[in-house]
Amino acid sequence: xxxxxxxxxxxxxTINIGHGSGGTLTDQLLNAGVFKLLSNEYLDKxxxxxxxxLNGKIAMSTDTYVVSPIFFEGGSIGDLxxxxxxxxxxxxxxxxxxxxxxxxxxxGLKMTELWEILLNIKAACDASGVKIVTGDxxxxxxxxxxxIFINTxxxxxxxxxxxxxxxxxxxxxxxxxxxxxxxxxxxxxSSRQGLQFETTIASDTRPLNNIVWQLLDKYGxxxxxxxxxxxxGLATTLNEITTDTKLGIDIIQNDxxxxxxxxxxxxxxxxxxxxxxxxxxxIAVIDKSIADDFLADLKAWEYGNLASIIGVVTAAHPxxxxxxxxxxxxxxxxxxxxxxxxRIC
Amino acid sequence: xxxxxxxxxxxxxTINIGHGSGGTLTDQLLNAGVFKLLSNEYLDKxxxxxxxxLNGKIAMSTDTYVVSPIFFEGGSIGDLxxxxxxxxxxxxxxxxxxxxxxxxxxxGLKMTELWEILLNIKAACDASGVKIVTGDxxxxxxxxxxxIFINTxxxxxxxxxxxxxxxxxxxxxxxxxxxxxxxxxxxxxSSRQGLQFETTIASDTRPLNNIVWQLLDKYGxxxxxxxxxxxxGLATTLNEITTDTKLGIDIIQNDxxxxxxxxxxxxxxxxxxxxxxxxxxxIAVIDKSIADDFLADLKAWEYGNLASIIGVVTAAHPxxxxxxxxxxxxxxxxxxxxxxxxRIC
Numbered sequence: 001x002x003x004x005x006x007x008x009x010x011x012x013x014t015i016n017i018g019h020g021s022g023g024t025l026t027d028q029l030l031n032a033g034v035f036k037l038l039s040n041e042y043l044d045k046x047x048x049x050x051x052x053x054l055n056g057k058i059a060m061s062t063d064t065y066v067v068s069p070i071f072f073e074g075g076s077i078g079d080l081x082x083x084x085x086x087x088x089x090x091x092x093x094x095x096x097x098x099x100x101x102x103x104x105x106x107x108g109l110k111m112t113e114l115w116e117i118l119l120n121i122k123a124a125c126d127a128s129g130v131k132i133v134t135g136d137x138x139x140x141x142x143x144x145x146x147x148i149f150i151n152t153x154x155x156x157x158x159x160x161x162x163x164x165x166x167x168x169x170x171x172x173x174x175x176x177x178x179x180x181x182x183x184x185x186x187x188x189x190s191s192r193q194g195l196q197f198e199t200t201i202a203s204d205t206r207p208l209n210n211i212v213w214q215l216l217d218k219y220g221x222x223x224x225x226x227x228x229x230x231x232x233g234l235a236t237t238l239n240e241i242t243t244d245t246k247l248g249i250d251i252i253q254n255d256x257x258x259x260x261x262x263x264x265x266x267x268x269x270x271x272x273x274x275x276x277x278x279x280x281x282x283i284a285v286i287d288k289s290i291a292d293d294f295l296a297d298l299k300a301w302e303y304g305n306l307a308s309i310i311g312v313v314t315a316a317h318p319x320x321x322x323x324x325x326x327x328x329x330x331x332x333x334x335x336x337x338x339x340x341x342x343r344i345c
Numbered sequence: 346x347x348x349x350x351x352x353x354x355x356x357x358x359t360i361n362i363g364h365g366s367g368g369t370l371t372d373q374l375l376n377a378g379v380f381k382l383l384s385n386e387y388l389d390k391x392x393x394x395x396x397x398x399l400n401g402k403i404a405m406s407t408d409t410y411v412v413s414p415i416f417f418e419g420g421s422i423g424d425l426x427x428x429x430x431x432x433x434x435x436x437x438x439x440x441x442x443x444x445x446x447x448x449x450x451x452x453g454l455k456m457t458e459l460w461e462i463l464l465n466i467k468a469a470c471d472a473s474g475v476k477i478v479t480g481d482x483x484x485x486x487x488x489x490x491x492x493i494f495i496n497t498x499x500x501x502x503x504x505x506x507x508x509x510x511x512x513x514x515x516x517x518x519x520x521x522x523x524x525x526x527x528x529x530x531x532x533x534x535s536s537r538q539g540l541q542f543e544t545t546i547a548s549d550t551r552p553l554n555n556i557v558w559q560l561l562d563k564y565g566x567x568x569x570x571x572x573x574x575x576x577x578g579l580a581t582t583l584n585e586i587t588t589d590t591k592l593g594i595d596i597i598q599n600d601x602x603x604x605x606x607x608x609x610x611x612x613x614x615x616x617x618x619x620x621x622x623x624x625x626x627x628i629a630v631i632d633k634s635i636a637d638d639f640l641a642d643l644k645a646w647e648y649g650n651l652a653s654i655i656g657v658v659t660a661a662h663p664x665x666x667x668x669x670x671x672x673x674x675x676x677x678x679x680x681x682x683x684x685x686x687x688r689i690c
Contacts, residue, residue, distance in 0.1 A: 153498030336369060
């Protein structure tokens with residue numbers, strides 16, 4: 001990818017405050033390659049917004065990405081910004097279609113870094129079949145930002161059979177986790193601390209729209225809720241469910257997949273994997289009648305080999321998430337109290 | 346407004362890094378009043394995104410607001426973030442309907458400041474009949490941001506008779522400006538420099554969706570282009586038109602409205618009002634046959650008393666914007682070269 005898209009020839013090699021002026025320098029920056037790289041029929045209009053036709057049920061989502069560092073094992077802030085919003089829409093049962101791209105650049109950002117991020121954005125869009133239809137670029141003075149913040153907002157069409165709502169969750173529903181916990185958070189944390197592991201731990205950033213769409217095709221309204229346990233981790237997501245539904249959740253420690261090297265890193269860093277952020281992971285709360293088939297389908301997915309039924313919804317202990325250990329012990333799992341790891345996404 | 350919406354009781358009076366955790370503190374911040382203040386049927390779901398039904402031609406836009414200072418005469422970053430995206434949609438011929446709200450807060454931001462901005466956001470939404478349907482809150486460390494950056498992205502329904510496109514512009518079209526130039530930019534600049542004027546100059550931030558919709562009702566496809574001359578000012582907007590259409594534009598200096606005190610401030614600051622940013626202002630490029638009626642309707646609008654036909658599209662000097670002075674002189678007006686005033690919006 002990078003070989004095919006060298007950094008365009010420019011008169012400047014870092015971002016300066018004039019690139020946010022809306023004038024000639026902004027124009028130079030965008031026309032130097034950004035418009036061409038991300039080109040599509042909507043963006044090419046270069047209007048204040050994009051115009052298109054939509055019919056039916058639509059989902060809309062937004063996220064600003066402030067992850068630090070901006071490059072890490074397995075991805076960059078560019079991938080994250082595209083995949084993250086695609087995934088927020090997928091959790092609504094929607095297939096992302098159009099995204100907006102809002103950049104806040106810090107004066108002094110290297111053009112090579114910006115270009116690499118834009119290439120990641122382009123690749124992530126292509127991989128998921130989404131288009132960036134309009135955008136905005138601002139520049140802030142040195143020390144008033146941190147290299148680059150990216151907002152992506154998106155809309156997508158909701159699957160005709162999707163009926164994803166907390167209110168559908170009921171006693172006996174199964175909770176499925178699509179893969180192993182804590183990879184993204186541990187990657188960012190170890191990258192910041194300069195830690196080396198025997199094997200390379202990489203972020204799990206990836207788009208979930210296709211697998212979610214396939215599951216909705218097959219299981220439709222039997223899927224009661226989808227959530228991606230990002231900031232705050234699995235524990236926080238499950239607590240949001242128990243708070244909103246007033247039901248309880250039992251999870252089984254041994255059934256929660258955590259890769260060995262990630263578990264080791266968590267121990268070393270003093271982190272509980274239940275609270276560590278994930279990116280390309282989702283939980284599904286589903287009707288128990290489909291649980292085995294759903295799990296089998298998820299396991300057949302490229303990234304689903306460690307998918308697992310991790311627990312069950314129960315009326316027995318309302319508003320509580322209870323973790324049951326192998327040896328019969330149990331403890332209540334609360335949501336993340338403070339900040340485990342700032343700027344994870 | 347403020348009297349009716351006191352700052353909710355909180356255990357904290359500044360933002361700390363934990364408010365971006367996605368855990369308990371984020372929850373406290375949002376549930377302390379944000380969700381209640383901005384409440385609507387979509388936001389109340391507290392999902393990763395909002396779901397609604399749309400049919401037909403839709404416009405979508407995004408902008409990140411990084412204005413400094415965050416409070417200024419006539420408004421705040423909150424008003425700006427709502428009105429600005431409403432106006433970008435209006436320039437597409439669309440009436441804003443749903444907005445997303447992405448906050449990047451700097452550690453240490455005072456809760457009273459955040460709350461005042463949120464009240465401005467709420468008031469601006471109510472004034473225009475738009476809803477914030479989903480949002481995102483991030484916190485960055487002290488010195489890695491600047492109090493608050495706000496992204497708003499929005500969608501709106503395009504007027505059935507709107508056909509706004511550079512390609513519709515032709516020789517002889519009239520160019521109308523909706524009001525006096527340079528108020529927003531001068532307000533920000535004088536606020537930063539601590540300048541006092543005899544009369545108070547205030548930002549022209551305001552929503553343009555209703556007036557634009559009324560004009561589209563009446564003039565439809567006779568309106569060839571709408572643009573709001575924000576960053577880079579009128580000169581840059583007109584140059585974008587001549588670049589894209591390959592036509593020329595003549596503007597008449599005496600017909601361009603600039604209020605006396607604003608003109609004086611521009612002189613004092615060494616700024617050309619043609620390059621100073623505006624917020625609640627638009628230009629319309631329209632068929633000459635409707636020019637007088639269009640102007641009369643615009644003048645009848647609450648903020649339109651200084652609206653004026655400022656020029657004409659011409660094939661005589663392709664790709665050039667020419668300013669003709671009272672005494673017969675003329676000069677070519679180029680787009681803004683560097684950065685006149687960073688972080689105006």
